[in-house]
Amino acid sequence: MSGLYWLPEAADWRDKLRGLGQIAAEPWEEAVALANTRLDFVQTNALDRVVAKLFGGAVPKGLSTKPVRLALLGSSTMAHLHPAIRIAGLRRGLWISIYENDYGQYWQELGDPASGLHQFKPTAILLALDAHHLAAGVGAHLTAADADHLFAETTARIRECWRLARENLRCPVIHQTALPVHAGLLGNNEHRLPGSRRDFIIRLNRELRAMADEAGVDLLALDDRVAADGVKLWHDPVLWHNGKQEISPVAAPLYGDLVGRLIGAKQGRSHKCLVLDLDNTVWGGVVGDDGLAGLILGQGSAAGEAFVAFQEYARDLSRRGVILAVCSKNDEANALEPFEQHPEMVLRRNDIASFVANWNDKPSNLRAIAEELNIGIDSLVFVDDNPFERNLVRENLPTVAVPEVSEDPATYAQTVADAGYFEGVSITEEDRVRSQQYQSNRERDQLKASATDLDFYLRGLEMRLTWRRFDQIGLQRTVQLINKTNQFNLTTRRYSEEDVLALIDDPRAFGLQLRLIDRFGDNGIIGIVIGRMSGDEELAIDTWLMSCRVLGRQVEPTTLNLVAGQAKRLGARRLVGDYLPTKKNGMVREHYPKLGFTLAEAHDDGSSRSVLDLATFVPASTFIEVTEG
Amino acid sequence: MAETDIYASLEPIFHDVFMRDDIKLTPSMTAKDIEGWDSFKQIEIILAVEGQYHIKFNTRELDSLLSVGDLVRVIASKV
Secondary structure, X not given: OOOOOOOOOOOOHHHHHHHHOOOOOOHHHHHHHHHOOOOOHHHHHHHHHHHHHHHOOOOOOOOOOOOEXXXXXXXXXXXXXXXXXXXXXXXXXXXXXXXXXXXXXXXXXXXXXXXXXXHHOOOEEEEEOOHHHHOOOOOOOOOHHHHHHHHHHHHHHHHHHHHHHHHHHOOOEEEEOOOOOOOOOOOOOHHHOOOOHHHHHHHHHHHHHHHHHHHOOEEEOHHHHHHHHOHHHHOOHHHHHHHOOOOOHHHHHHHHHHHHHHHHHHOOOOOOEEEEOOEOOOEEOOHHHHHHHHOEOOOOOHHHHHHHHHHHHHHHHHHOOOEEEEEEXXXXXXXXXXXXXXXXXXXXXXXXXXXEEEOOOHHHXXXXXXXXXXXXXXXXXXXXOOHHHHHHHHHHOOOOEOOOOOOOHHHHHHHHHHHOOOOOOOOOHHHHHHHHHHHHHHHHHHHHHHOOOHHHHHHHHOXXXXXXXXXXXXXXXXXXXXXXXXXXXXXXXXXXXXHHXXXXXXXXXXXXEEEEEEOOEEEEEEEEEEEEEOOOOEEEEEEEEEOXXXXXXXXXXXXXXXXXXXXXXXXXXXXXXXXXXXXXXHHHOOHHHHOOOEEEEEOOOOOEEEEEEOOOOOOOOOOEEEEEO | OOHHHHHHHHHHHHHHHHOOOXXXXXXXXXXXXXXXXXXXXXXXXXXXXXXXXXXXXXXXXXXXXXXXXXXXXXXXXXX
């Protein structure tokens, strides 16, 4: 199995591609949809050319994601990889522009402030050093001491590249592990030959894991992909000798997607929720017809074991922070029965954050799930064995990821994994307790339903808002929220890791991360505020965003109390809050007026500026206790 | 497969790669004759041909491809 097999085949590919140039209405959405089909190398390049022509190489207007400027640094031919990286960005709604160093000059350009690399001002660097370059000088003639010496030199040089990238270009580094392309000399026990190029690369890849963690660098683990796909898919010696392409053009679409998902993950744009169909997806058979006893699940048959294995995979995903949901055409009681009574079920009702079983169409139900969980519809991945349902969802909800799974349940887990929907670069404590958080939400809702009076409900929640300045520990989550929050977001300004780091050091600005805890549990980081002094006496609220799942809990006025205090500390007498409208943030149009700000400016484009005089500001009293920590 | 049939089945590949439907292939045609036929496009053509005819060019064959006629001869020798 190779290429982007989880994406559906493009129907009428040629017509759609040629039509794309002529469609004026929503060219970006059309292009994103085409990028989400199973493109090979030639198709990827063709789409890339059409997209370049459509937008004239400029960032499309109204793009809601932060444009990416990727510097691709290496020592082999990589031009054939650019289109695949750009198209993989497009697949995720990202606009990626690419710079590649002059052939073989990556080292010089990193160190030279006048180089094209520095002028390009990258927002991310991908260091893609090829195996032949890395193993230069290694050979069977070496003694063990010589080989060790070369190894130490090579790792030191890589660390130096990372340092230069960080210090001179202030941007995050992705390092590509090396492809094991060298022919072995000794065989099974290759590691006993000190000068083996093959072993040198294997050893380097192993070392890179620890080095990268220590330096805060993310890896593009091509060696891991090669272990799964075979080196023949990734490297073609004929083309290496023909034009020094280390990565075969056949593998380019997959390579691009690996890069795209990593960049997406760093912007917090990975999917969040795995939505499962039930009959013939989670168990074999139809529970409504076959009954509990008739289901194929668990020991006794290969298919039954395969369904259990897929459930285990889903449960492991939830334990690393992916939300699980169910979307099934069934009577609810029938759908719940196996979860409650079947002894072989791995997934339990409590593992499922949103359980929707009814006879409505699946697109409507998926919308309901996203709404219930307060996440974007584009956060969903929907796995269904039924091709009809898959196509219906793709047609109605093009931003929901729907993997083209085969009929064999034994392949489901690998397909979901290969598609890279849930790519993550770190694992936070929040990820580990996420499913618990959704469980708590249900308990909160039950309290709300039973409480007749709102104040009674809020007091009963025993809420505590704890705040911290931006810091390294919370960095990933902060960046994720800044780049992913669309609805409760006053300005929708997107910032990278490096931007946030710069803010930590700025004495005339503050960044706050807000955590809400109540008697049902920890809601995690639910709010971000960035304030900057914009004059001697004025503090501009650059960013104010909040997770929608804590709406209606008095978090907004409590946050304002906190912001006002911070602003006064910096010497401000006024707060200035802007609202910049987007397609998705209409819910906060009246945010500042509701909090007592005075409207100062209102513009035709819907944007507005409001002001709050701190001298006369009286902090609102709420049911939330505020603590630092 | 006869060489004339190969020319007929090869043309759509060129149309897709160059996004032009007016390309007529002749044996003497070389990269100079089609605008934009650079080494990058050469690789696209090779991969598309390999995919369509289920063949694989070896190093010597790649080196021998100087014209459309060369390409057709190599394909004919393999299918």
